[in-house]
Amino acid sequence: MQTFLERSRFMPDQIQPHQSILANGTRVSVIDAGIIEFAPAHYNPSEIRHIVLSCGVHGNETAPIEMCSDLVEALLTQSITPKVKVQFQFANLAAMNIGERFVDVNMNRLFDGMHEHYKSCPEALRAKQLEQYTRQFFAECHNRDRKFHYDLHTAIRDAKYPRFAVYPYLDGKPYSRQQMNWLASAGIQAILLSHNPTTTYSYFTSKHCDAHAFTVELGKVRAFGQNNREDFTQSDVFLHDLITDDTFDPDSEETPLLFDIAQTILRETDSFELHFADDTPNFTRYQRGDVLATATFDDKQSRQYPVLADEEAIVFPNASVAVGQRALLTVVEIGLHDLELI
Ligand SMILES: [Zn+2]
Known part of the structure; x- marks a missing residue:
């Protein structure tokens, strides 16, 4: 039995948008190759947390792709039940298939409309789609404190702090102490504060969807299957708890x-x-x-x-x-x- 990610990577044409309801009541929406969404049986759109977990914006950053794929399969097989609305986005499927960071262009420079300048490359087409899916996903929720986007990456090189996040430019909005706590509980050791508009995915979501959004770097680039998943335990637990507990609000002792x-x-x-x-x-x-x-x-x-x-x-x-x-x-x-x- 192939996973949703495998079907998305190797048979994308066979993935048709559809909705279904699992035996445990979970609503599943397949939206596109690499895009799948889960929601509880009953929910109030203005009350429920909306979470986008994107990974593979760089195709060779495999650890978060593996983590997200495992969560998708756990949800599909009902070994876990979502208490939030969550959309998984496996972003650059073509780059994953060649084991490279990107095919033509670095996708994480193409958001906030920059894709319009690179119309003929696969990354531009996908960045435009991702923007649309993310806007649609967040459109029904009007409470900033219920909207979250974690764009999951791994760094190219070693780091003194291997797990760190980039807090995109907020244009005058205050920083969220709660989000710093959440990131700390996910094992994030350092946070970079950006002071200018950029064309990254997390900046797009922060600006246009009024969500708490972050670029999150979890360790170092390795090939599929080469990651030591124990290095990512804290992040794994964080994502699991975020999806399965709607009151999840970790208060970390440590500030990154x-x-x-x-x-x-x-x-x-x-x-x-x-x-x-x-x-x-x-x-x-x-x-x-x-x-x-x-x-x-x-x-x-x-x-x-x-x-x-x-x-x-x-x-x-x-x-x-x-x-x-x-x-x-x-x-x-x-x-x-x-x-x-x-
Ligand atoms: Zn990356």
């Missing part, structure tokens, strides 16, 4: 470390070099004046990118991105008291 994004360094030219080894872990710290990267332009002029604050840590370095795209973020640690929280 908080980091403000300090610099976004773009690859401005072909000859762009990072000044540290490829395997330098995320969150490695550097001191003021340390040069992190150099670019040399066609007119032989060069530009250096130094640390500007007393101390900055590097995140998501990738010198081989397309020219014009982000090659590196730097972050500075801040305290909880520096934030406006509700």
Whole structure:
């Protein structure tokens, strides 16, 4: 018997939208290849929590894909019963099938309408679909505190804090203390606060669906079947409890470390070099004046990118991105008291 994910990956044309009701009353809606939704037998749309769990926006980030697939199968076989409305999205099926981050373009740069600029590539088509499904899913719920989207990833490289989340730009809305607690209970060790609009999926949902939305990085990229699931136990338990308990509200003793994004360094030219080894872990710290990267332009002029604050840590370095795209973020640690929280 193939799983929903396997059928979505290998026989997507056979997946037709349909609805069914399981023996335990659970409502199942198959919406598209890779998109499936569960809801309790009876619910009030304005009272129930609405949760989107997306994974595989990058096709080779397998751990969250495996976690979500296991939850989908547990729901379908009725070994667990949903107490919330939850939509699972297996995002980049084509990239999963070739074991790559993406086919043509990094999908997590295509949201908030950016897909319109890349109309002919598979990632753009899918990003547009995902936006529509997510808007539809949240449309019946008008309470921000019942709307959640966790976009689940794994990082390309090792990190001092392997499990971290990106809190998208809130445009003046306060940060949620509750969500920080929830993320802590999921094993998240650090949260990056973004201060600008971006074209990531979680920013799209935060902005357009008025949901609590996060990009969540759970450990490191490995091939399907190569993940040590014990590394992900806390996140597994978190997702399970979130779906099966509508009063789930963990209060964690620990607050994740908080980091403000300090610099976004773009690859401005072909000859762009990072000044540290490829395997330098995320969150490695550097001191003021340390040069992190150099670019040399066609007119032989060069530009250096130094640390500007007393101390900055590097995140998501990738010198081989397309020219014009982000090659590196730097972050500075801040305290909880520096934030406006509700
Ligand atoms: Zn990713």
